[in-house]
Amino acid sequence: MRLYCIAVVTAATAFTSVVRAADLHVCKLSSDRKTVAVLVSNPYAQETHCTVNCHLILPGEGIRSESISCAKTVPAGAKEFELCTRTRENGAYVRVSSDSNSECIKPLAQEKDDDADDDEKLADEMQKKSQEMLRSLQKN
Numbered sequence: 001m002r003l004y005c006i007a008v009v010t011a012a013t014a015f016t017s018v019v020r021a022a023d024l025h026v027c028k029l030s031s032d033r034k035t036v037a038v039l040v041s042n043p044y045a046q047e048t049h050c051t052v053n054c055h056l057i058l059p060g061e062g063i064r065s066e067s068i069s070c071a072k073t074v075p076a077g078a079k080e081f082e083l084c085t086r087t088r089e090n091g092a093y094v095r096v097s098s099d100s101n102s103e104c105i106k107p108l109a110q111e112k113d114d115d116a117d118d119d120e121k122l123a124d125e126m127q128k129k130s131q132e133m134l135r136s137l138q139k140n
Helices: 002-012 108-139
Strands: 025-029 035-040 048-057 065-074 081-087 101-105
Touching (some): 025 048
Antiparallel strands (some): 048 065
């Protein structure tokens, strides 16, 4: 009985999956280095919400940087979809930092399909453990 309750709590606290990968986004500097275009690719067959954080190095002494964050719903399977553009009024950017990042939320319908097999495995494992636990209790 206790094993069943633990499994229910564990299943109820599951979080939405996200994809984080360097190849999902591009922070593209213009030739004059004053404008940055924030692009993202949606790896899923359904539209989803994506966020990109571009970190840009500024000119001057020391490490000076600026961050640009953009988020938007991206069409299914889109490649290099423009989330936003930003222009620097005073001066230019030096380069895009390597620690820029992105994430796209896995659509719920696709997540359910992927998790169906995992749910069956979990149910089988829970049943086996419950039977083992019952046998050990009956021995005592």
